[in-house]
Amino acid sequence: MTESLAPGTATPSPPGLRQLFTGMLMVALSAFGGGLSAWSQRIIVEQRHWMSNEEFLTGLTVARLFPGPNQINMAVYVGTFFRGLPGALAALAGMLLVPFTLLMGVGLLYFQFHTLPALDRVLAGVVAAAAGMALSMGFKILDQYWKDPMALLLAAVTFVLMTFFHVRLVPLVLVAGPLAMAWYWPRPSHPPVPQGERR
Amino acid sequence: MPAVLIAVASAATSCTPMRLNDLGHLLQVMGTFLGLSLFSLGGGNTLLTEYHHLSVEQYCWLRPSQFADIYALAEAAPGPSSMIVGLLGMGAGWPEGPGWALLTAYGAEIAILLPSTLLMVVACLSWNRLRDSPWRVAFERGLGPITLGILFAVGVKILKTADTNAAGVVVSLLVCALMLRTRISPLWFMAVAGGLGAFGLINR
Numbered sequence: 001m002t003e004s005l006a007p008g009t010a011t012p013s014p015p016g017l018r019q020l021f022t023g024m025l026m027v028a029l030s031a032f033g034g035g036l037s038a039w040s041q042r043i044i045v046e047q048r049h050w051m052s053n054e055e056f057l058t059g060l061t062v063a064r065l066f067p068g069p070n071q072i073n074m075a076v077y078v079g080t081f082f083r084g085l086p087g088a089l090a091a092l093a094g095m096l097l098v099p100f101t102l103l104m105g106v107g108l109l110y111f112q113f114h115t116l117p118a119l120d121r122v123l124a125g126v127v128a129a130a131a132g133m134a135l136s137m138g139f140k141i142l143d144q145y146w147k148d149p150m151a152l153l154l155a156a157v158t159f160v161l162m163t164f165f166h167v168r169l170v171p172l173v174l175v176a177g178p179l180a181m182a183w184y185w186p187r188p189s190h191p192p193v194p195q196g197e198r199r
Numbered sequence: 200m201p202a203v204l205i206a207v208a209s210a211a212t213s214c215t216p217m218r219l220n221d222l223g224h225l226l227q228v229m230g231t232f233l234g235l236s237l238f239s240l241g242g243g244n245t246l247l248t249e250y251h252h253l254s255v256e257q258y259c260w261l262r263p264s265q266f267a268d269i270y271a272l273a274e275a276a277p278g279p280s281s282m283i284v285g286l287l288g289m290g291a292g293w294p295e296g297p298g299w300a301l302l303t304a305y306g307a308e309i310a311i312l313l314p315s316t317l318l319m320v321v322a323c324l325s326w327n328r329l330r331d332s333p334w335r336v337a338f339e340r341g342l343g344p345i346t347l348g349i350l351f352a353v354g355v356k357i358l359k360t361a362d363t364n365a366a367g368v369v370v371s372l373l374v375c376a377l378m379l380r381t382r383i384s385p386l387w388f389m390a391v392a393g394g395l396g397a398f399g400l401i402n403r
Contacts, residue, residue, distance in 0.1 A: 028277075028278060031277065031278075032277040034277075034384060034386075036278075036279070058326070059323075062319070062322055062323060062326055063319070064242070065322075065335070065338070065339055066315070066318060066319050066322050067236065067237045067238065067239045067240060067315045067318065068236070068239055068243060068281075068312070068315030068316065068318070068319055069239065069242055069243040069279045069280070069281035069312075069315075070242040070243075070279075071279045072279050072281065072312065072315075072316070073315070073316075073319050076316050076319040076320060076323070077319065077323050080319070080320045080323040080324065081323065084320070084324070085317075085320050088316060088319070088320050089316075092312070092316060095278075095279075096278070096279075096282075096308075098278075099276065099277050099278025099279070099282065100278065100282055100285060100308065102276065102277070102278075103272070103273065103276045103278065103282050103285060103286065104285060104289070104301060104304055106272055106276060107269075107272070107285070107286045107289045107300075107304065108289070108297055108300070108301075110268065110269070110272060110286075111289065111290065111293045111300065114265065114268060118397070121396050121397050121399065121402065122393045122394075122396045122397045123268050123271065123393070123396065124363060124367065124396040124401050124402050124403045125367070125370070125392040125393045125394065125395045125396020125397065125400075125401040126268075126271045126275070126389045126392055126393040126396065127264075127267040127268060127270075127271045127361045127363065127367075127403070128361055128363045128367035128368070128370040128371050128374075128392050128395075128396070128401050129271070129370060129371070129374045129385070129388040129389045129391070129392035129393075130267070130270055130271035130274050130275075130357070130361070130389065131267070131354075131357045131358045131360075131361040131363075131367075131371040131374075132370065132371040132372065132373065132374025132375040132377075132378065132388065133274055133374060133375070133378055133385050133388070134244075134247070134270070134353060134354045134356075134357035134358065135354035135355075135357070135358055135371060135372070135374075135375040136354070136374075136375045136376075136378035136379050137244055137350045137353065137354055138347060138348075138350035138351035138353075138354055139375070139379050140378075140379065141241075141343075141346070141347055141350070142347065144343075145343065145344055145347055148344075150344070151343065151344035151347070152344070154344035154345060154347075154348065155344045155345070155347040155348035155351070156348065157348065158344075158345050158347075158348025158349055158352070159348040159349075159351045159352050162248060162348070162349065162352035163351075163352045163355050163356070168249065168252065169235075169238055169245065169246065169248060169249045169349065170234075170235070170238055170249070172345075172349075173238055173240070173342075173345065176345050177341065177342060177345060179341075180341030180342065180344060180345055181334075181337040181338060181341035181342070182337075182341075183341065184336070184337050184340035184341040185333060185336075185337045186333045186336045186337065
């Protein structure tokens, strides 16, 4: 158990498919009030000692970098770490089983009853709050780009193209993505490099 | 034949829902989500404008107000908010009955998760080589600002789709500010705003 504190060493017996499933099930159940990523760290690193903290943090980095929902990518990372693709699927199933089943129940109720005037009135209010949450997503990550004029320009152009010219996401990313990557390609003399190596 | 002509004519004016009891259509829907999966940057929320386009404008699974409702439900429910795709699938299959709705929901969710999961598995297995690759650095630094722009576009899109009265817009802006300035659980904002809706202060 104490070995897991050293980076690069997992438990003597790494979790099997069933343990990966139940472990992620526990994470999902514990995180019902929110804080999924904190709960997965607590359960995977501190309680079950499956991974060292460094290994877990590497997982967060990979999960955020690659496409897909962050928490789901994190489950895939944990599963893959021990059991490859089957492990990833087991961890994913464990993470999604309860929340998705619950959401499906809520969805069936919604589509059955959403025409009721009382429910529609409540939802009108809830929707206003949810719109505020959606609006805050961009502001939340704005800080980290504040000192990079090129990043702000790219973001502004992306926003204008999507909002006012109704450019669709896929062509936009396929054109703007490679251009932005070329601009930020690491060069020894280029300023973005030291920032890119911060982590 | 006339039915086809009417369908085409009405498609030009407003959109006609796609019949999902045809397995081919279900597969087409799943194909759409499979193709979008790898574009879910920044944790998946970047796809919301695309979900709106598909479900409200292209396939007419949902009315705009339903899309706003479903977004709110997915945000309020525990678990990853990307599960909204399951609800979109449910809306698509609903006209065929609850059984088809559930089938379509599971199909849509699997479709949106499968490609990004497979890529993630490959990424994990080759991370030691990827970590110091210039491709990794350029991808991370280049796609970040684009994600930022998309998230602002998503915020504006959801706000427009919510389409509430002035009081509702004020609540939206207030919630946005509180999300940034405080660590209060968003469930509280939804509960309070839902109450304001029940009393008719917010309507649409």
